[in-house]
Amino acid sequence: xxxxxxxxxxxxxxxxxxxxxxxxxxxxxxxxxxxxxxxxxxxxxxxxxxxxxxxxxxxxxxxxxxxxxxxxxxxxxxxxxxxxxxxxxxxxxxxxxxxxxxxxxxxxxxxxxxxxxxxxxxxxxxxxxxxxxxxxxxxxxxxxxxxxxxxxxxxxxxxxxxxxxxxxxxxxxxxxxxxxxxxxxxxxxxxxxxxxxxxxxxxxxx
Amino acid sequence: xxxxxxxxxxxxxxxxxxxxxxxxxxxxxxxxxxxxxxxxxxxxxxxxxxxxxxxxxxxxxxxxxxxxxxxxxxxxxxxxxxxxxxxxxxxxxxxxxxxxxxxxxxxxxxxxxxxxxxxxxxxxxxxxxxxxxxxxxxxxxxxxxxxxxxxxxxxxxxxxxxxxxxxxxxxxxxxxxxxxxxxxxxxxxxxxxxxxxxxxxxxxxxxxxxxxxxxxxxxxxxxxxxxxxxxxxxxxxxxxxxxxxxxxxxxxxxxxxxxxxxxxxxxxxxxxxxxxxxxx
Numbered sequence: 001x002x003x004x005x006x007x008x009x010x011x012x013x014x015x016x017x018x019x020x021x022x023x024x025x026x027x028x029x030x031x032x033x034x035x036x037x038x039x040x041x042x043x044x045x046x047x048x049x050x051x052x053x054x055x056x057x058x059x060x061x062x063x064x065x066x067x068x069x070x071x072x073x074x075x076x077x078x079x080x081x082x083x084x085x086x087x088x089x090x091x092x093x094x095x096x097x098x099x100x101x102x103x104x105x106x107x108x109x110x111x112x113x114x115x116x117x118x119x120x121x122x123x124x125x126x127x128x129x130x131x132x133x134x135x136x137x138x139x140x141x142x143x144x145x146x147x148x149x150x151x152x153x154x155x156x157x158x159x160x161x162x163x164x165x166x167x168x169x170x171x172x173x174x175x176x177x178x179x180x181x182x183x184x185x186x187x188x189x190x191x192x193x194x195x196x197x198x199x200x201x202x203x204x205x206x
Numbered sequence: 207x208x209x210x211x212x213x214x215x216x217x218x219x220x221x222x223x224x225x226x227x228x229x230x231x232x233x234x235x236x237x238x239x240x241x242x243x244x245x246x247x248x249x250x251x252x253x254x255x256x257x258x259x260x261x262x263x264x265x266x267x268x269x270x271x272x273x274x275x276x277x278x279x280x281x282x283x284x285x286x287x288x289x290x291x292x293x294x295x296x297x298x299x300x301x302x303x304x305x306x307x308x309x310x311x312x313x314x315x316x317x318x319x320x321x322x323x324x325x326x327x328x329x330x331x332x333x334x335x336x337x338x339x340x341x342x343x344x345x346x347x348x349x350x351x352x353x354x355x356x357x358x359x360x361x362x363x364x365x366x367x368x369x370x371x372x373x374x375x376x377x378x379x380x381x382x383x384x385x386x387x388x389x390x391x392x393x394x395x396x397x398x399x400x401x402x403x404x405x406x407x408x409x410x411x412x413x414x415x416x417x418x419x420x421x422x423x424x425x426x427x428x429x430x431x432x433x434x435x436x437x438x439x440x441x442x443x444x445x446x447x448x449x450x451x452x453x454x455x456x457x458x459x460x461x462x463x464x465x466x467x468x469x470x471x472x473x474x475x476x477x478x479x480x481x482x483x484x485x486x
Contacts, residue, residue: 036342040349043334091305092355100306108271116455120225121218124462128470138467142460148407148430149453150240160242172414179415 232450267304268381346370
């Protein structure tokens with residue numbers, strides 16, 4: 001029963017949404033729209049469940065005084081503080097906006113900007129011409145990098161055009177293949193889920 | 207250690223210091239490097255510029271502070287263009303943080319054009335679900351019945367006569383995510399709404415096939431896209447100045463890659479001369 005009901009719910013919901021796209025029927029369309037709305041409601045609940053899980057994990061970490069437990073205090077204060085202000089006063093409240101503008105945004109941006117340093121040192125080590133494949137990769141990377149900024153056309157006028165060609169032709173051809181392959185895989189996986197052959201989402205076989 | 211080995215083993219610290227210097231030089235002394243206006247950004251500008259005054263545009267905000275250095279200047283330049291053309295704007299935060307950026311537009315841009323909230327623009331609330339939320343937009347008023355502050359949207363002048371996504375003149379996502387693809391999947395095939403995708407540089411490979419198939423009409427990509435848009439729309443902003451720093455950063459990377467490869471080339475030559483077999 002614990003497995004049959006979720007499998008049945010999964011099959012019926014999925015079948016309705018798929019049928020909605022292929023059969024022009026008003027009732028089916030309404031049901032499909034309702035299923036999509038339910039999915040949004042479930043996703044909203046998932047945010048709540050995720051928050052509870054986060055609180056439990058960090059409370060446990062603090063209780064056991066594991067490494068970084070003091071950072072967990074900050075995390076919980078931020079999580080609970082922002083949630084309380086957001087629910088009580090709304091996200092347009094000046095205190096909430098202040099927290100976003102002067103705490104969250106600068107910290108998040110600063111940490112993400114470190115990526116520029118990692119990419120620079122990684123490029124220096126990774127782009128080494130050892131054979132013809134790595135030569136193609138390195139030359140392509142250099143052209144695209146220079147083509148993305150004005151200095152490329154200063155060095156050679158053709159660079160922006162070459163960069164554009166790489167992105168429009170070579171990249172698009174590759175991405176088309178990946179997109180079509182991914183879509184076929186998604187169709188196959190969806191069918192397996194609908195038919196109950198793929199049960200990973202139920203928490204594995206037990 | 208021979209010179210060709212030394213230039214292959216520059217320390218991470220030295221590289222990082224060089225990068226800081228490369229970024230700092232244009233901040234202290236702007237270099238005024240040239241900027242190529244790409245056909246993609248020009249097409250995006252022309253499409254928005256051709257919309258009649260009063261048309262409703264839908265701006266989806268799919269970025270967070272990790273990528274706002276690229277996306278925020280795009281959003282400001284495009285919003286200023288919308289407002290200078292008297293277009294009505296619906297801001298939709300595809301990501302949770304999106305609403306906060308829309309609030310910034312409300313606080314720092316809308317006033318410059320005398321834009322009135324609820325009449326000329328509105329900020330919708332974030333909806334959990336990502337792709338499914340966009341799929342649900344076909345039934346607009348089921349998904350959205352209030353704005354971000356909880357006010358009923360049906361009473362707002364901007365929504366008078368607005369039936370749903372079929373009345374949107376253009377969808378303009380500004381994003382570090384892949385939401386433009388979802389608009390292509392669920393909205394464009396039904397209503398044929400033109401999509402102009404704006405976002406970070408890594409977005410371009412993802413949406414490339416949809417640009418080629420004309421399902422996405424045009425793009426504004428990266429900081430350079432933002433700078434180009436600022437120039438086209440004649441709205442000076444932060445992106446144009448920041449392009450010098452980005453140019454310096456890219457030049458440094460290319461220089462380092464060149465140094466590493468020159469070193470490798472001479473190392474192989476020295477090994478060959480000494481009769482040592484390299485394994486690559």
